[in-house]
Amino acid sequence: MYCTYNHDSCRRQVLKSPAFYISRESGGSLVEQIVQAVASRIDDKLLRTGARMPSIRQFADEQGVSRFTVVEAYDRLVAKGYLESRRGAGFFVRERASMLSQPAPVKPQTADTQQMDVVWLVRNMLRQMPPHKMPGSGVLPHDWLDGDLVANGLRAISRLNQNLLLHYGTQQGFLPLRQQLQLKLAELEIAAAPEQILTTSGVTQALDLVAREFTHPGDTIFVDDPAWFLMFGSFAIFGTKVIGIPRLHDGPDVNKLAELAAIHKPKLYITNSVLHNPTSTSLSAAKAFQILKTAEQFNFLVVEDDVYCDLHPGSAVQSATRIATLDQLNRVIYLGGFSKTLAANLRVGFIATSPELAIRLADRKMLSTLTTTEISERVVYKILSEGHYRKHVDRIRVRLDSVRDGICKRIESLGMKVDYRTPAGMFLWTETGTDTNKLTEQALEQGYLLSPGSLFSPNQLPSTRMRINIASMSDPGVWDFLERAMR
Amino acid sequence: MYCTYNHDSCRRQVLKSPAFYISRESGGSLVEQIVQAVASRIDDKLLRTGARMPSIRQFADEQGVSRFTVVEAYDRLVAKGYLESRRGAGFFVRERASMLSQPAPVKPQTADTQQMDVVWLVRNMLRQMPPHKMPGSGVLPHDWLDGDLVANGLRAISRLNQNLLLHYGTQQGFLPLRQQLQLKLAELEIAAAPEQILTTSGVTQALDLVAREFTHPGDTIFVDDPAWFLMFGSFAIFGTKVIGIPRLHDGPDVNKLAELAAIHKPKLYITNSVLHNPTSTSLSAAKAFQILKTAEQFNFLVVEDDVYCDLHPGSAVQSATRIATLDQLNRVIYLGGFSKTLAANLRVGFIATSPELAIRLADRKMLSTLTTTEISERVVYKILSEGHYRKHVDRIRVRLDSVRDGICKRIESLGMKVDYRTPAGMFLWTETGTDTNKLTEQALEQGYLLSPGSLFSPNQLPSTRMRINIASMSDPGVWDFLERAMR
Known part of the structure; x- marks a missing residue:
């Protein structure tokens, strides 16, 4: 029994009970397709909790796939919590009520000045906002680092x-x-x-x-x-x-x-x-x-x-x-x-x-x-x-040097001061002339994470200073924000 | 200039200064071979500290390899501490006096009864003795686990x-x-x-x-x-x-x-x-x-x-x-x-x-x-x-079940008692009738690590009990030792 659309190219087959499609020529493996298909039917409540799944043999025969494929797919569905296996009785759709509740969308936690403490900033740092939205970040953006180095390392180790x-x-x-x-x-x-x-x-x-x-x-x-x-x-x-x-x-x-x-x-x-x-x-x-x-x-x-x-x-x-x-x-x-x-x-x-x-x-x-x-x-x-590290950090230093002066000048042109005008490193310590806790709150409303000076002070007193990561100043929105704020 | 042995099969080339062999047909890459050859000459003091290496161009010409290969090899030798680069002057053999002193051979720390404390046992646990020498180990031996699962996982992640x-x-x-x-x-x-x-x-x-x-x-x-x-x-x-x-x-x-x-x-x-x-x-x-x-x-x-x-x-x-x-x-x-x-x-x-x-x-x-x-x-x-874990732990349980009774009986035949005769798990808690701190000392002298009962006691009093890992009892030497000790 074939797909009702009867595409020649894909020759999809329709399962009798429950009805869904498996393609032998699409990207995923047969096992993955079965897992995907059954999972979405359960997610969409087309298969209700407690329903008995076709036996492995029945499923395999109806789909024209091997029993091994079905065993593998059912196993994964059990591991994913969609099915449960009852000894001797077969596989059943499992109670999933609110079990896989989606997490709240990743957005920076709002903070009033009182709450803005160390734990608050570090939590936000770990929220994986896009790096160009985080001029207050303490790390280099992804595109300054070299994922290949790490990926190759993992592969090499997997072969030992x-x-x-x-x-x-x-x-x-x-x-x-x-x-x-x-x-x-x-x-x-x-x-x-x-x-x-x-x-x-x-x-x-x-x-x-x-x-x-x-x-x-x-x-x-x-x-x-x-x-x-x-x-x-x-x-x-x-x-x-x-x-x-x-x-x-x-x-x-x-x-x-x-x-x-x-x-x-x-x-x-x-x-x-x-x-x-x-x-x-x-x-x-x-x-x-x-x-x-x-x-x-x-x-x-x-x-x-x-x-x-x-x-x-x-x-x-x-x-x-x-x-x-x-x-x-x-x-x-x-x-x-x-x-x-x-x-x-x-x-x-x-x-x-x-x-x-x-x-x-x-x-x-x-x-x-x-x-x-x-x-x-x-x-x-x-x-x-293997000598990769030395070359890699050389590249980072060259790149930091290539942006540092321009960013310093642009910051100073906004009326902020750069303490020490350092010739090295990734951070500028700036004097804004305004309470940077407030500035940080305003920036957060627009989706940017700053690092106010109060955080770097052991007594966490309000401060007019702010740390800037020169590798994370590529977003024009950050500059727009600072321009308006410093006006 | 070719290898003096003049093997046709390998066509080794001999470098003029310093003299060593590189083969285009052996296992390692050219870069690795150069690194290896230079490193061993330095280790063997054939190249002395402070000596100037041939320039990249000279080395490349003499070896008939590309300059890129030599740059790469010299870089790795710098990273490994064999060479140092002096700007404008070239590469030099570096002072390595006792820098890469070999670590002491991994052998269990001897302990008298006083010293046998928690830190002592955990240190020994981490010493990576062969698993069959560690009936006191808290983990399953390698061959009970599945390195493929982890290696495949690492590879998959390196491709994300x-x-x-x-x-x-x-x-x-x-x-x-x-x-x-x-x-x-x-x-x-x-x-x-x-x-x-x-x-x-x-x-x-x-x-x-x-x-x-x-x-x-x-x-x-x-x-x-x-x-x-x-x-x-x-x-x-x-x-x-x-x-x-x-x-x-x-x-x-x-x-x-x-x-x-x-x-x-x-x-x-x-x-x-x-x-x-x-x-x-x-x-x-x-x-x-x-x-x-x-x-x-x-x-x-x-x-x-x-x-x-x-x-x-x-x-x-x-x-x-x-x-x-x-x-x-x-x-x-x-x-x-x-x-x-x-x-x-x-x-x-x-x-x-x-x-x-x-x-x-x-x-x-x-x-x-x-x-x-x-x-x-x-x-x-x-x-x-992906459902692998469930099958993997099923296999471990089956294997533990297959050895547990035999080990229990054999232990009891030595005059030791097994507390609780558990039907599950990887540990037996045994009563030996003798001070197991002393037993542990004796075992260590023969290269076996036991877990004496004193360690499991919050007040660490001497004990006649001992924990046995049933997955680590395959070495006949362990049984010989216990037989003699229990006689």
Whole structure:
């Protein structure tokens, strides 16, 4: 019995009960077509809950397909929740009342100024709005990154001995990756044996582990002011006190650091030495030395979050010193990762520290998440060891350089100021002269996500500053909005 | 200039400076061969540190390969740390003194009875000894799992729109996977909308998030006694007090639960209701009801860790009630995952809870690790939704059933007792009549990893019990060892 339209080209067959079409020449496999056809009839209530499906044999005969095909299709329909199998009695359409309720459409959460906190911004960041609608985003848009690198890596790994996909990874992370990281650190003149390095689920987990290992509720943690906001929320829920050290063009205000350290006796000072988020400034050698001296005097650890490392063009362009290069992982815990430059979804970051602290942090990691996924770690290893990574970040830097000046000028022409006029990095830290919490609310109404200055402040006071991602300023609508707002 | 051996078949060419072989017909690409050849000469000190490499043009001409090939090879050698590029001056052999020191050979850490603690066992677990050498292992050996499923999943994902590989996942985890989990829970008669479900990096992270969200240092957490040991270490470092509730054949001793709850006012009770680790016993409906009543009376949350769910054959074989089936995620937080049944390396677990607690836990997850990797979540989704998972766990159950009785009998013939003689699951909880810490030390000397009873006890007292993984008892050496030890 054929399709009533009787197309020669497709020779669709019509099933007696229930009636639908399967084409041997269309794109999907027969199994997929049967699954699709039965599923839509159930979705459309053409097959009611509790109805008995034709037996496998009956279905196969009526459709002129093999029983194996039907078994496979029914199995998938069971897995998808459309059918249930009752032993000995056959397959039945299943109760799906509101079970697959569609999620609410992805739209930014509205926020009044009170609600606009860290958790709110990070939630919005993760909402996967189109990147050109997110001048406040902390990551590079897709088309600045290289999906092929990651896809090729996954394919290569799928062809290796499959046992490695099944077992737990190792406690510290995939050893060849840690050997690559050793080389990366050696280029920064930081000596770290693989035993001193452990992988983490991004720099976020690295910070979480470090804070949990070295602080107790009630302790004080120093951060930069401004600084990466996720930390404030994370440390606040531990019950630690977070205090900001003002950030200047070449690093923190070291006098203030010493003064506050004497008062608060912090356990940790967390800083981006290079391409600081949000200012894109980097640390001078003199300040790096001062920080270490202060850390020794008041006995705190320095956590150097160097996640923007590979966007830095070298000290000929902007002087930049890693504190760990002076200290050699004695008092400094160095963090890095690949979410910014390679792929956030791989979730690969790392900690480099003294052998003794590496053991403590690896045990802490084990108790928190057992291991990180070696699959991602092998992808990163492959991209690093084959030399692709170096070329890839070179391309990103060139592209950032090609847009930075133009965006700076255009922003200044709107009456905003760019702090520090940085020659490197992906962020501009701007002074708008207006409350950026309000600006952010207005932008959200038009579907744009900004990063108001209040978020980067450890005390989250209203601010007239705003962080701009220069890779996400291609949408004319963003400029229209800013033009109207700054008028 | 050709190979001095002058093999016709390979026509190897000898490079003038430095001299090595490249074959156009062997397995690897030309680039890989050059990389390999240069790297081994450096490793063998035939090329000394600081030596200048031939220019790209010179190398290409001498080898009869394209310059592109040489550029690529030199780039990889730079990435691997063998060469460094000095702008304008060319490529030089780099200082590698002890940089790639080989890691110590993977061998189990020796332990005296004092040191044998949770961290020690988990470290050894992760050491990737051959599975048949680990009768104490908590996971199934590779050949019981299906690497093809995971490899196919990775390949399929590498062919999707690559943008999804680059961005962060969503806060709660990949939505279609959460919809699949909704179906999985519906089969257990637990109603959970996708909004009530969040993915985690294994059940380990799920427990970590729950404990951090709902307890403070000084609070008390109840666990089963015996129970999964990783928790004890994890909670101890929070500063929470961990108290064990004796586990009987059909669940905990509920009188003891009520009695201790009155004294200690716990915040959480964490339990495996089904196929409890290590006893493989499951909860009766009556006890599930008693637990809930006690939890209400003393106002604590029940955390139901159901990671062995899919190894359970149904209540016709062993009666089994999920507490969440009675309570419907009101007071019960339900945890599950795929490390035991699919692949530990994917690191996919999940939490199902009330809508309100789901938001709190998702925020907590975001502040700890930002997101989990959607790559793994998509692999699990694919395997679930295409019906492969169901068949795969069916096969595992059949195989476990096929070995369980034989192993029980053989163990009993050695004079050991099997507690509960469970009809399901992968673990036997045995009584050896001898101190199993000592037994474990002896076994380690011969390269076998056991799980002594002390590890499963919240107070880690010496014990005569031991957990045996029935899927890891195929090595005759294990039996020889036990025979001699039990004599």
